[in-house]
Amino acid sequence: MNLEGQVEWQYQKNTAANAVRRIKGVRGVTNMILLKPRAEPAEIKRKIQDAFRRNAQVDANRIVVETRGSEVILKGSVAFLDRARTGRARAWSAPASPWWKTGLS
Numbered sequence: 786m787n788l789e790g791q792v793e794w795q796y797q798k799n800t801a802a803n804a805v806r807r808i809k810g811v812r813g814v815t816n817m818i819l820l821k822p823r824a825e826p827a828e829i830k831r832k833i834q835d836a837f838r839r840n841a842q843v844d845a846n847r848i849v850v851e852t853r854g855s856e857v858i859l860k861g862s863v864a865f866l867d868r869a870r871t872g873r874a875r876a877w878s879a880p881a882s883p884w885w886k887t888g889l890s
Contacts, residue, residue: 786814791821826852833857 786805792798802816824832830852837848848861 786811788814788816788818791819793821793823795820829857 798818833850851858
């Protein structure tokens with residue numbers, strides 16, 4: 786089954802695919818739903834940085850957030866590997882940041 790359309794959030798894209806996978810008879814799902822940003826790249830960057838500052842488990846001052854269109858790039862180092870995972874999760878949950886790279890270590 787192919788899914789097409791546009792949503793603002795990554796979780797919406799994932800929820801649609803997960804819902805369809807549970808339908809009896811569906812053998813596979815190709816999720817071609819696009820994330821359509823409502824915010825400009827600078828706004829996405831600011832929201833990610835704000836989310837980092839609110840989360841005590843993320844070393845916000847040690848992570849640099851860059852945006853290029855809808856691509857989000859995280860760079861820096863964190864004290865613990867689980868903090869890098871938390872940082873990636875915060876970036877992933879931002880509106881319309883479907884493509885992100887991480888240089889977190």
